């Protein structure tokens with residue numbers, strides 16, 4: 761699988777590095793051929809460069825959509841993983857990579873998703889609401905925020921004395937594991953999309 765990972769300006773790049781590590785030690789049958797960001801000083805892009813992964817900086821604005829498509833084409837990308845990319849993808853990209861774009865979200869969708877619901881904001885909202893369980897969701901990406909079909913979810917208990925920070929710290933490793941697992945399911949062609957439902961073929 762020829763993967764592009766899209767990162768944002770605010771992320772640490774931990775999901776990117778978790779996916780990268782899995783491609784290196786054989787847990788994930790994929791190569792990260794490109795890391796895409798909108799600003800060259802984004803911490804996740806810097807980490808990618810340090811790890812020797814090719815990066816493309818595609819600022820939003822003029823010719824954003826065509827430059828994005830050209831970069832993906834040039835690297836012969838077949839699958840996109842969003843990791844902290846906080847923007848909606850242009851429709852042409854969603855069309856071109858239909859059912860080949862995934863995202864990881866640090867809560868159990870469809871709760872606590874949507875525009876502005878990222879990072880700390882998500883865990884703060886979960887704790888403030890008084891949820892007893894949270895977790896993470898890997899889902900396919902459509903042209904909206906956090907609404908695409910769910911590929912897999914992992915749950916994490918919310919403890920009575922949890923703060924947004926302590927909850928985030930327990931969910932993050934689950935995100936990393938879930939993302940690698942979901943990407944490996946796609947890489948090994950075990951995922952079927954039937955409308956909103958995602959069927960996963962079991963191995964024998």
Ligand code: GRF
Nearest residue numbers: 771772773774775844864866
């Ligand atoms: C993660 O919490 C992910 O769920 C969300 O953005 C954050 C990115 O973190 N979509 P990192 O940059 O991968 O550490």
